[in-house]
Amino acid sequence: MKHWLLIMGLCVMAPVVGCDRGAHSSNDRETMERSMAILGTVRALHHEADVYESSGQFDLASHAVQRIMDLRLPESLPEAEDVRADAWGRMAELDLRRQRPDEALAHTVEGLRVAPHESVLQARIYMVRGQALRALADRATTAGDTTNAARFREEALTTLEHSIEINTRILGRLTPGASR
Amino acid sequence: MNRGVRVALLLVWLCGGCASQSRAPMQAAPMQSTAVYSTPAGASMPPSMGSVSVRETPTMTRDTAPQPSTPSVQMSATPVMNPRENLDGVSDGDDRVGAWESEIVRQQAVLGSSLSQCRDICAAASNVCTAAVEICRLTGDAVRTPVQNPRCVHARDACMSAGRRRDGSCPVCPSR
Numbered sequence: 001m002k003h004w005l006l007i008m009g010l011c012v013m014a015p016v017v018g019c020d021r022g023a024h025s026s027n028d029r030e031t032m033e034r035s036m037a038i039l040g041t042v043r044a045l046h047h048e049a050d051v052y053e054s055s056g057q058f059d060l061a062s063h064a065v066q067r068i069m070d071l072r073l074p075e076s077l078p079e080a081e082d083v084r085a086d087a088w089g090r091m092a093e094l095d096l097r098r099q100r101p102d103e104a105l106a107h108t109v110e111g112l113r114v115a116p117h118e119s120v121l122q123a124r125i126y127m128v129r130g131q132a133l134r135a136l137a138d139r140a141t142t143a144g145d146t147t148n149a150a151r152f153r154e155e156a157l158t159t160l161e162h163s164i165e166i167n168t169r170i171l172g173r174l175t176p177g178a179s180r
Numbered sequence: 181m182n183r184g185v186r187v188a189l190l191l192v193w194l195c196g197g198c199a200s201q202s203r204a205p206m207q208a209a210p211m212q213s214t215a216v217y218s219t220p221a222g223a224s225m226p227p228s229m230g231s232v233s234v235r236e237t238p239t240m241t242r243d244t245a246p247q248p249s250t251p252s253v254q255m256s257a258t259p260v261m262n263p264r265e266n267l268d269g270v271s272d273g274d275d276r277v278g279a280w281e282s283e284i285v286r287q288q289a290v291l292g293s294s295l296s297q298c299r300d301i302c303a304a305a306s307n308v309c310t311a312a313v314e315i316c317r318l319t320g321d322a323v324r325t326p327v328q329n330p331r332c333v334h335a336r337d338a339c340m341s342a343g344r345r346r347d348g349s350c351p352v353c354p355s356r
Contacts, residue, residue, distance in 0.1 A: 120300045120303045120304050120307070123304065123307055124303070124307055127307050127310060127311050127314075130311060130314055131314055134314055134317070134318055137318070153318055156314070156318055157315060157318055157319070157331060160311040160314050160315050160318075160335075161311075161315065161331070161334075161335070163307065163308075163311045164308050164311050164312065164315075164335060164338050167304040167305070167307050167308045167311075167342065168304075168308065168338055168341070168342065170300065170304050171301060171304050171305065171308075171342055171345045171346075172345075174297055174300060174301050174304075174349070175301060175345045175346075175348060175349040177348075
């Protein structure tokens, strides 16, 4: 009888002395595996877009990137902001390659909304935005709309300079000992 | 031995095995204690370890099973071998593998972070120069020499500076 009491006590204590840690570990592993699966999917879709883009099939490349943007990323995923910023930036680039500067501009607005923190990816969105504004300036010039052409041109310059400023700051942080 | 006692011991062993699944929290303390009493031959054995079978080298287990070969990456000073030894001198194989696994994951993270840093540096430098080309094109300096517009001059300087920084830190940019 005493042994059975001991066994019962051990069974009650088991979660406290160790088995609950096993459960935590299992949860961590599950979270990590889920994150790896999501990031693996993102990577595969970017590869798919690479293949289409390299063969000039920009619509299909955009479709692959759209699927990245449609992924439900858990808020706990540390890379979530980067994944979104990368996808919006790439989508805007593809818009430019399809000669659609208006859509590119709209996508950069959304990209900057999801990437509020200073990063290489945010700087890239500003750069693509500048390119879209430059394309709009060219289009306005061709149409004889000098007022809008000048406005887009100035806005493009400011945006591109802002992109350079961000990248320069990032380079300063990442390469503190390098020559300027 | 009484059957009940045997069952109780089995349960204790099972709970220990269950606890050993959470590998990360148990790396530090047990590893250090192993390092203390495994070299040299019992010289600094803690008083409470009178019955511990002390090993000559930290890389050999009691059953002389071969250890995993040392990874090619630079290992940290933290001892990772023989991560756990029970009081009766029995090494837990799962824990040893777990410690190696943790170390490999840690070193992968170190390598990954430097790779990722180089990727950022290369992308930033490249984007600075792309933006500079766009700026000079907008100012009309793309086909004009010498460059006249100060905004283009400034952007070109930024491009050259970014290139120097990239070359100093990442001579070879990682592929995408």
